[in-house]
Amino acid sequence: MFSKGVALNLSIAELKQRYRTRDRVIHAMAGKGTIRAAVVVSTATAREAQRRHQLEAVGAVLLARALSAASMMASFLKGEERVIVEAKGQGFIRTVYAEALQTGEVRGFVEYNPSVNGQTTPLGKGILQVRKILYNKAEPITGIVALSTGNITTDLAHYFWQSEQIPTGVRLDVTLDSTKEIECSAGILVQALPGADARELRYIYDFLSEIDSLCELVKAGYNAEEITRQTLPGDVEIFSSTPVDFFCRCSKERFKALLLSVGEEEIVRMRDAGQNELVCQYCGERYYLEANDFEELLNQLRSARN
Ligand SMILES: [Zn+2]
Known part of the structure; x- marks a missing residue:
């Protein structure tokens, strides 16, 4: 009666668990449209990023935060619109780059600074740049602020205030396991839109300052939607709930x-x-180019010239 498939090897409980532990970003509103929020659990995505780029702990944590931030900001957009969050500094890390689409695809990398020896500050002095690529705009919308702490979290709150004039509470929490690999990554963005009630904002602020880390909630079994409902006051409207994956x-x-x-000369040289x-x-x-790939490229260039 059932066809044989991979899914049948999993029990319902395991499927539920798998669903719960899938990375996800929630876009929600509260306070009758005056409080906008996003919550993300990005553990698997951050772990995949660390694995792919073989990052040490500090780079992995900063990238996890940037990936969380970009995913949450992208959740406010439409379709293939996307957000790039990029920190550039002069410490032992030169670049932290994260890019996310509203559809839940996210990718990113860290660049280390080869010319810096013995420097213990990760980013140091530098900038945080946010670019939004939107359907109805010919050029990306770009905002730049100076790095204030280089921890990405405070810098992002600073960006929202300086560049978009939106009071924003940001938490980007990451924990590592004993082998210095990402154990948990989660984030929340809460924005006060015009007309927001000061008491409701106080409630959110108090809640976020009472918990040491969103990862406590994740470890206690809360998923992104449950964290959203736990954090925001009153009636919470969920606009979207999107699975998040590291994808390029x-x-x-x-x-x-x-x-x-x-050009032909350079391709011949590479070959x-x-x-x-x-x-x-x-x-x-x-990716590895085979002899036939080189041949195909050179043929294409030569036929274009004729
Ligand atoms: Zn790629």
Whole structure:
């Protein structure tokens, strides 16, 4: 009566557990439309990012925070609109980059600073830049603030106030396990829109300052929607609940299309030098060009010239 499938090997309890532990971002409103919030649990995404880029603890934590932030900000957008959160500094970390689509795809990376030796400050002096790529705008909307702490959390709250003039409470919590790998990553953004009630904001502020970390709630078994309902006062309206995954749209074909722009001479040089490895900066995926790939690229360039 049942066809054999992978899903049948899992019990209902396991399926429920799997559903609960799937990363998810919630976009919600409270206070009759005066309080806008997003909550994300991004543990699997942050863990995947750490694994793909083989990050040490500090880089993994900062990237986890940026991935949470971008996912939450993207939840306020539509369809394929996207947000890029990028911190650039002069410490031992040079770049923390996270990009998220409203659809729940998120990717990102960390760049270390090769010229800095013995520097213990991760980002140090620098900037936080937020770019939104929206359907009805020809150019990305860009906001830049100076890094105030370099922990991403405070910097993001600062960005919302400075650049968008929206009072915003931000928590981006991450815990590591004993092997310095991401154990939990979760975040919340709460924004006071015009007409927001001071008492309701106080309630949210008190709640968020009482808990040490959102990861306490995650470890206690709360999912993103439950954290949302627990945090926001009164009637909570859930606008969207979107699964979040580390996902990059790169492919060997896309890389080959990009390579066409470097020209025939350079492609011949790469082929002859045996440089056939292409690494995606965003997701760490590696692609290898075979002899026939080089041939195809050169044929394309030569036929375009004729
Ligand atoms: Zn990629």
